[in-house]
Amino acid sequence: MHSKKRVFSGLRPTGRMHLGNYLGAIRNWVAMQETRDCVYGVVDYHAITTPFNPEELRSDVREMVLDLLAVGVDPDRSALIIQSQLPEHTELAWILGTITPISWLERVPTFKEKSEMHPDYLHLGLLSYPVLMAADILLYGANEVPVGDDQLPHLELTREIVRRFNHMFGETFVEPQAYFQKDSARIMSLSQPEKKMSKTLGPDSYIALGDAPDAIRKKIRKAVTDVGPSEESMSPGVNNLFRLLSLVGGQEEHTRLMDDYEAGTLRYVDLKDTTAEAIIAFLEPIRQRREELAADEEALDHAVQSGHELASQMARETMANVRAVLGVG
Numbered sequence: 561m562h563s564k565k566r567v568f569s570g571l572r573p574t575g576r577m578h579l580g581n582y583l584g585a586i587r588n589w590v591a592m593q594e595t596r597d598c599v600y601g602v603v604d605y606h607a608i609t610t611p612f613n614p615e616e617l618r619s620d621v622r623e624m625v626l627d628l629l630a631v632g633v634d635p636d637r638s639a640l641i642i643q644s645q646l647p648e649h650t651e652l653a654w655i656l657g658t659i660t661p662i663s664w665l666e667r668v669p670t671f672k673e674k675s676e677m678h679p680d681y682l683h684l685g686l687l688s689y690p691v692l693m694a695a696d697i698l699l700y701g702a703n704e705v706p707v708g709d710d711q712l713p714h715l716e717l718t719r720e721i722v723r724r725f726n727h728m729f730g731e732t733f734v735e736p737q738a739y740f741q742k743d744s745a746r747i748m749s750l751s752q753p754e755k756k757m758s759k760t761l762g763p764d765s766y767i768a769l770g771d772a773p774d775a776i777r778k779k780i781r782k783a784v785t786d787v788g789p790s791e792e793s794m795s796p797g798v799n800n801l802f803r804l805l806s807l808v809g810g811q812e813e814h815t816r817l818m819d820d821y822e823a824g825t826l827r828y829v830d831l832k833d834t835t836a837e838a839i840i841a842f843l844e845p846i847r848q849r850r851e852e853l854a855a856d857e858e859a860l861d862h863a864v865q866s867g868h869e870l871a872s873q874m875a876r877e878t879m880a881n882v883r884a885v886l887g888v889g
């Protein structure tokens with residue numbers, strides 16, 4: 561009997577892992593390894609839905625694996641996979657696509673956002689991206705999916721797909737739940753603080769886990785704080801810096817600077833410098849671990865090979881069952 565809960569989550573290899581990814585989702589990936597069976601994916605077929613460069617994609621996959629190991633994803637306990645190496649992901653996505661109404665996909669907010677961001681890169685894959693995500697999760701029978709809150713509409717869609725599939729073909733899949741901490745589920749961009757921090761908004765919008773201390777100081781110094789002359793409440797940029805400061809362990813400084821803010825004496829440069837130093841200290845062990853690992857090609861190869869077999873077996877079992885209930889194969 562399988563009693564442990566199952567977990568799946570993925571990360572797009574579209575740049576470097578950033579603080580938003582880490583605080584919003586990936587630190588939960590690490591914590592959940594203690595009590596659950598986890599499959600974690602570098603989801604390269606998701607990365608190709610927005611404009612990309614094949615050479616960069618190849619190195620981004622490697623860098624993502626490095627980031628994941630550096631923060632503590634343990635390939636001996638969790639299955640770490642590269643999505644494109646397991647054809648069952650796209651196979652199941654095709655099947656789920658045949659029962660997913662187009663209207664469900666058209667109302668997904670990320671579809672609207674991404675099609676506005678890249679109007680000349682509008683294609684079927686961008687629309688059906690959440691179906692591939694549903695396949696990623698359902699392939700491993702995951703009960704829980706650790707994600708940031710931008711993924712909630714996709715999770716809801718996955719649950720709707722499960723209900724529809726089970727209704728049409730009999731109980732086959734379980735409905736997965738999103739797993740996140742409210743206070744860190746949405747970190748905002750440094751350069752456009754009304755949007756969430758994202759790899760695709762470019763490196764100035766985020767602090768990468770591997771950024772050197774000087775790069776971190778520069779990025780935080782440049783972070784947008786004011787929105788205009790007539791500010792009544794705290795601007796999103798200032799609010800984001802305060803939240804970051806507290807999330808990376810600077811609670812005391814947070815309290816002191818918040819007192820200054822309320823007294824009207826806060827100098828943004830103090831908030832920025834304090835936040836930058838707190839982030840640097842927080843990331844230092846990760847950065848060191850990352851450097852050690854970068855020199856160890858074998859550890860990187862081992863990391864993705866060890867999980868592949870296990871994940872592949874799970875994926876094949878799911879597909880055998882799905883084909884049987886559909887009467888194909």
Ligand code: ATP
Pocket residue numbers: 570571572573574580581582583584585586706707708709710711744745746747748756757758759760761
């Ligand atoms: P992209 O711009 O390529 O979509 P991304 O920065 O949004 O990159 P993803 O790979 O799409 O990163 O997401 C990986 C995980 O990180 C997801 O669970 C997502 O919800 C979470 N996440 C992404 N951005 C943030 C953020 N700003 N705050 C909290 N969680 C986030």
Ligand code: MG
Pocket residue numbers: 572758
């Ligand atoms: Mg994203």
